[in-house]
Amino acid sequence: MELxxxxxxxxxxxxxxxxxxxxxxxxxxxxxxxxxxxxxxxxEALARAMLEALDDPDNPCDxxxxxxxxxxxxVNKAVSKYLEVLLGVKGESx
Numbered sequence: 157m158e159l160x161x162x163x164x165x166x167x168x169x170x171x172x173x174x175x176x177x178x179x180x181x182x183x184x185x186x187x188x189x190x191x192x193x194x195x196x197x198x199x200e201a202l203a204r205a206m207l208e209a210l211d212d213p214d215n216p217c218d219x220x221x222x223x224x225x226x227x228x229x230x231v232n233k234a235v236s237k238y239l240e241v242l243l244g245v246k247g248e249s250x
Contacts, residue, residue, distance in 0.1 A: 190217055190225050 185191045192205040239245040
């Protein structure tokens with residue numbers, strides 16, 4: 157899942173990432189706290205979620221909250237965590 161530079165409200169097809177990354181999307185979006193998850197194949201649910209995101213971009217959370225959450229998954233933080241886990245090296249976590 158790529159981070160959108162606009163930090164727009166998120167609507168994600170749950171199964172696409174679920175198959176390859178198991179809990180990854182649910183974990184990042186905290187089961188809908190930071191964006192909606194819709195089942196693959198449910199076109200109506202996808203359309204509703206997209207319209208809701210367009211109608212109320214601060215639902216389920218505001219832009220600043222989404223930016224903070226997105227930064228938790230920055231490349232630097234990911235690399236730092238890998239180095240820490242694999243090599244025991246504490247890196248910069250920004």
